[in-house]
Structure formats: C-alpha cells, structure tokens
Amino acid sequence: MAHPADVVATYLDHLDVERGMSVHTLTNYRRDLDRYLEHLERIGRTDLAEVTAPDVGTFLVALRTGEDGHRPLATASASRAVVAVRGLHRFALAEQEVTQDVAADVHPPAPPRKLPKALDVDTVTRLLEAPSTEDPRGVRDRALLELLYSTGARISEVVGLDVDDVDAEQRTVVLTGKGGKQRLVPVGRPALAALDAYRVRSRPGFAVRGRGTPALFLNARGARLSRQSAWNVLRETAEFAGITAEISPHTLRHSFATHLLDGGADLRVVQELLGHASVTTTQIYTMVTVDRLREVYATSHPRARAGRAG
Structure with missing residues (x-):
C-alpha cells in the first residue's frame, strides 16, 4: 500500500537531496502537495494506487474555484500545483509505488488569452x-x-x-x-x-x-x-x-x-x-x-x- 502522505514525503526528499531544488520552490511544492493530500483524504483515497485521472482533474478544478475551502489560485500558481502533482505521480510510477501514471494527461491550465487593446x-x-x-x-x-x-x-x-x-x-x-x-x-x-x-x-x-x-x-x-x-x-x-x-x-x-x-x-x-x-x-x-x-x-x-x- 502506497499511502499518499508517505509518497509525498519521499518525493520531497528526492527533490531536495537528489534534484537540489531551491528552498523557495520546495516550499511551494510542499504547500501544493499538502493541499493535494487534503483533496485525496476528502475523497477517500488512502492509497495512491487508487487515485484516478478524474481525481486529479477535480483537484485542478478546486485549485481554480476554491471548492476545497482554500482560496482560488491564479493561473500561474495553479499551473505550478499541477506540475507538482504530475511530478509526484511520475515519481511514484518510477519507484513502483503505483502501476500507472494517472496524472500524465492532466495539463496545467492555459493562461488567459489577453485581448489586444484597440482604440475607437x-x-x-x-x-x-x-x-x-x-x-x-x-x-x-x-x-x-x-x-x-x-x-x-x-x-x-x-x-x-x-x-x-x-x-x-x-x-x-x-x-x-x-x-x-x-x-x-x-x-x-x-x-x-x-x-x-x-x-x-x-x-x-x-x-x-x-x-x-x-x-x-x-x-x-x-x-x-x-x-x-x-x-x-x-x-x-x-x-x-x-x-x-x-x-x-x-x-x-x-x-x-x-x-x-x-x-x-x-x-x-x-x-x-x-x-x-x-x-x-x-x-x-x-x-x-x-x-x-x-x-x-x-x-x-x-x-x-x-x-x-x-
């Protein structure tokens, strides 16, 4: 059984020790993944192997809408959180904690398209x-x-x-x-x-x-x-x-x-x-x-x- 919190802890250690991620980025990843853990606990996923692609998708929705009780995130912040979650699932697959990467096809939100300013x-x-x-x-x-x-x-x-x-x-x-x-x-x-x-x-x-x-x-x-x-x-x-x-x-x-x-x-x-x-x-x-x-x-x-x- 791959408890989500245990895999997150191992993944963050991997980013810190083996990847040399900066303290600032690591802090942001930890915050994003803590929010993801809350999401998984709320929907009853106690084993990372049980998580499905729709589960990851609903997390993305919650990031933008605040349906999980947190403040909604701007596009850039939501994109960073999705990158952190995708990295977690990719790491779990590489470590054979899961048999498939359910986050592989979940993409960060596209930035809003800024319309040109035109004068009358x-x-x-x-x-x-x-x-x-x-x-x-x-x-x-x-x-x-x-x-x-x-x-x-x-x-x-x-x-x-x-x-x-x-x-x-x-x-x-x-x-x-x-x-x-x-x-x-x-x-x-x-x-x-x-x-x-x-x-x-x-x-x-x-x-x-x-x-x-x-x-x-x-x-x-x-x-x-x-x-x-x-x-x-x-x-x-x-x-x-x-x-x-x-x-x-x-x-x-x-x-x-x-x-x-x-x-x-x-x-x-x-x-x-x-x-x-x-x-x-x-x-x-x-x-x-x-x-x-x-x-x-x-x-x-x-x-x-x-x-x-x-």
Missing part, C-alpha cells in the same frame, strides 16, 4: 491629428503615426523603412517583418499626404545633420529613428491628446486590425496585411469585434436586456 476610430483620429504641423518634429511624428495606423505595421517595421520602400504612385509600402519576410501593404491617402509633407518640409532638415542614411524616419541627429524613440512618440502624443486608454507599442496595429474586421474585411486579408504566419494569430481580433458586437446589441436591440417591455 474617433480616438485614433484625435491621436493622429495631435502632432503640430508647424514644426519639423511634429510633421515627422504625424507621418509616423499615420503610417503605423494606415498599414498596421509593427513599430520596428516602420522605423526600419528606407525612403525607397514607399511607392507613393502605387500607394504601397514594402514592410520587412519577422524573419526578414517582406510584404507589400497599401497605404491610405492621409498617410501618403503626411509622408509627403514630412519628406518635403521636415526630413531634409534632419538629414543634413547626419551621414546620408537612406532611413525614412530620422531623429534630430539625422540618424535612423529608433524603435524606442518611435514608441515614445506614440506615448507622448497620446498623453498630449488627452487619451487615457492604455497605450502600447502595438496600439495602432491592434486598432488597424480591429477596425478592418469591424468594417467587414476578410480574416485572411487581415492576416496578410499584418504579416501573420498563421491565421490563428489573427483570429484573436475576431474576439475583440465579437465583444463590440455584443456591446452594440446590448445597447441597441429592444429586447436585449431582461425586464424591458415587449
């Missing part, structure tokens, strides 16, 4: 119109932000552009994405107008201070604008425009994708424009638009809310 169209417009067109930096910053939103490009892709990568006549830009993969993306007229203003009125003044770089976007020293500097442009412009929504380096990229899908664009087309290798990556934006659809439905449909008169 009015807020994007406010952001794009915030830079002053009276000074060279403002002209550059407006062109930068317009191009980010018009193409859905990553900041690194835009600061990596050279002057010749933009074809104003064809209204396209060649973006170089991850792994050096290039894609041709259309550019809207407002972005082209902002780029034209920058190239005529602003870039030459920056360029004379540098060493003749072909980079499209230049800093005050005439060198290629860095990714961090471009991110600062976005953040500072949002602050100047009074935008309180969370801003990230991908804010305009996320807004680009969400607004296209809201407007009826095909998911595969958006995938190509964003340069995603798999459509699965692009599908996360459909979750954003579904939330938007729910919001519009809830506020617009006469019978969307309970208690409304028929």
